[in-house]
Amino acid sequence: MPNTFELIASYTATGSVSQIDFSSIPSTYTDLCLKISGRTSAGFNADNLLIKFNNSSSGFSGKALRGSGSAVVSYSPALVGFLPGSSSTGSTFSNNEIYIPNYAGSTYKSFSCDSVTENNGTEAYALLIAQLWSNTAAINQITIYPDSSGNFVTNSTAYLYGVKNA
Amino acid sequence: MPNPTRIEVNCSTGEVQEIELTDAEVAEMEAQAAIAEAKRAEDEAAAEAKATAKAALLDRLGITAEEAALLLA
Numbered sequence: 001m002p003n004t005f006e007l008i009a010s011y012t013a014t015g016s017v018s019q020i021d022f023s024s025i026p027s028t029y030t031d032l033c034l035k036i037s038g039r040t041s042a043g044f045n046a047d048n049l050l051i052k053f054n055n056s057s058s059g060f061s062g063k064a065l066r067g068s069g070s071a072v073v074s075y076s077p078a079l080v081g082f083l084p085g086s087s088s089t090g091s092t093f094s095n096n097e098i099y100i101p102n103y104a105g106s107t108y109k110s111f112s113c114d115s116v117t118e119n120n121g122t123e124a125y126a127l128l129i130a131q132l133w134s135n136t137a138a139i140n141q142i143t144i145y146p147d148s149s150g151n152f153v154t155n156s157t158a159y160l161y162g163v164k165n166a
Numbered sequence: 167m168p169n170p171t172r173i174e175v176n177c178s179t180g181e182v183q184e185i186e187l188t189d190a191e192v193a194e195m196e197a198q199a200a201i202a203e204a205k206r207a208e209d210e211a212a213a214e215a216k217a218t219a220k221a222a223l224l225d226r227l228g229i230t231a232e233e234a235a236l237l238l239a
Binding site: 008017018021022025044143151160 | 170171172173174175177178180182184187195196198199203
């Protein structure tokens with residue numbers, strides 16, 4: 001990890017929230033890294049964790065490799081991770097990391113994500129995702145939200161880091 | 167009942183705001199959830215169809231899944 005890894009902002013949910021939004025992100029770093037520990041209130045074992053850049057949910061395309069412990073599936077929704085839901089073991093959260101190189105540049109933004117869910121049951125997931133945001137704008141706002149109508153639950157956390165000279 | 171809220175963390179000022187979603191944002195979220203649910207149902211149906219087809223093939227061949235895995239190893 002570069003020694004210029006700096007915390008820009010963080011948030012810990014103290015109640016139920018539908019979206020976590022980091023705005024006015026400074027353009028002074030070379031890369032961004034967002035780390036999320038999350039859980040949704042939706043009634044699923046795992047719900048998709050989605051992202052918006054600059055409040056836009058369009059222009060994303062990706063490829064995800066998902067392992068469940070018993071099968072590997074390849075698919076391509078525009079997602080960045082999974083969130084355990086109310087069908088998962090209580091008080092378990094997923095770990096997610098989103099790494100966005102050259103976020104302030106003027107080319108399309110390719111970025112990577114990894115995610116693991118936790119569930120003391122028959123099925124939990126690991127995800128590796130390659131994503132592309134086909135937009136040349138500098139990223140100054142990142143929004144994360146559950147795919148379904150669920151909300152992030154209390155103690156879900158999001159930490160946004162800036163990386164210089166990566 | 168109030169609408170769900172979103173959290174906005176301003177990275178320049180450090181200010182954290184809890185903002186109630188507008189009706190339009192709630193409608194967008196519900197539409198997104200409906201799409202997600204349809205996709206989930208579609209994926210589950212496809213997985214079930216695949217499992218059924220696999221079981222039928224194994225039955226026709228007269229071998230178990232473990233034996234099939236041995237053949238492919």
